[in-house]
Amino acid sequence: MGITKTEGFTKNQNKRALIFKALGHPARMAIIEMLLKRQACICNDMVEELPLSQSTISQHLKALKEVGIIKGEIEGNSICYCIDEKVWNEMQADFGKLFASYKSMKGCC
Amino acid sequence: MGITKTEGFTKNQNKRALIFKALGHPARMAIIEMLLKRQACICNDMVEELPLSQSTISQHLKALKEVGIIKGEIEGNSICYCIDEKVWNEMQADFGKLFASYKSMKGCC
DNA sequence: TTTTTATAACGCAATATTACGATAAAGTAA
DNA sequence: TTACTTTATCGTAATATTGCGTTATAAAAA
Numbered sequence: 001m002g003i004t005k006t007e008g009f010t011k012n013q014n015k016r017a018l019i020f021k022a023l024g025h026p027a028r029m030a031i032i033e034m035l036l037k038r039q040a041c042i043c044n045d046m047v048e049e050l051p052l053s054q055s056t057i058s059q060h061l062k063a064l065k066e067v068g069i070i071k072g073e074i075e076g077n078s079i080c081y082c083i084d085e086k087v088w089n090e091m092q093a094d095f096g097k098l099f100a101s102y103k104s105m106k107g108c109c
Numbered sequence: 110m111g112i113t114k115t116e117g118f119t120k121n122q123n124k125r126a127l128i129f130k131a132l133g134h135p136a137r138m139a140i141i142e143m144l145l146k147r148q149a150c151i152c153n154d155m156v157e158e159l160p161l162s163q164s165t166i167s168q169h170l171k172a173l174k175e176v177g178i179i180k181g182e183i184e185g186n187s188i189c190y191c192i193d194e195k196v197w198n199e200m201q202a203d204f205g206k207l208f209a210s211y212k213s214m215k216g217c218c
Numbered sequence: 219t220t221t222t223t224a225t226a227a228c229g230c231a232a233t234a235t236t237a238c239g240a241t242a243a244a245g246t247a248a
Numbered sequence: 249t250t251a252c253t254t255t256a257t258c259g260t261a262a263t264a265t266t267g268c269g270t271t272a273t274a275a276a277a278a
Contacts, residue, residue, distance in 0.1 A: 110263060111262055111263030111264050112262070112263055134266090136266095161268090164269075165267050168265095168266080169266095185275070185276075186277095
């Protein structure tokens with residue numbers, strides 16, 4: 001099939017999965033890390049730094065935009081991308097909760 | 110292609126991407142949440158609770174095992190799965206660092 | 219022993235993803 | 249205006265993923 005079933009899972013499970021999926025590619029992780037590192041937003045710089053073609057990078061940017069993690073703004077000739085603060089903070093809170101909900105279990109596995 | 114380029118990215122980027130990818134499916138999120146919720150480990154219960162066939166669930170369990178997030182132990186007839194505490198804690202620390210490295214940027218985007 | 223139960227593994231069909239070159243669109247510079 | 253720069257989109261080829269039925273395997277139960 002190749003198609004992912006979403007029925008039967010909670011909204012939160014589906015949402016989290018979409019976000020994790022968006023982050024689940026080295027190029028997209030690299031983009032995020034670049035945006036985190038540079039205080040200023042970037043754009044074409046990514047094409048020069050990443051080992052991928054311009055069209056491929058554009059695709060990855062689109063994927064990240066679609067789940068809301070990043071946003072872009074036209075700036076003259078080029079486009080300035082950066083992390084969406086609101087979404088980022090929500091992710092941080094949600095994933096923090098997810099990870100923190102683990103309780104150590106001795107005597108099993 | 111369909112093949113993911115890993116050269117040119119850091120080891121950490123590739124590792125994080127693999128883990129995020131493993132979490133990037135609603136069924137696998139559901140499995141993780143089940144393991145988090147139940148103090149006890151589970152196994153066949155997943156097949157009964159999830160809207161997927163046994164073989165499909167087995168595949169997802171394998172994917173989670175491969176990145177080390179969960180582990181299984183034979184227990185008589187069935188298999189007991191649970192979260193790998195060490196890996197989970199490492200993930201928590203690493204992702205916590207990642208998210209915390211964001212610095213609010215006013216005046217851009 | 220035979221049968222049932224619980225899992226994993228195999229193989230397939232359908233769909234998704236990835237990467238790229240080529241092209242389009244839209245601004246900037248000359 | 250023309251030429252250049254930057255980005256998005258399209259089309260395509262290769263590969264990956266997903267889901268499932270079917271089949272192995274092994275322990276438990278009958």
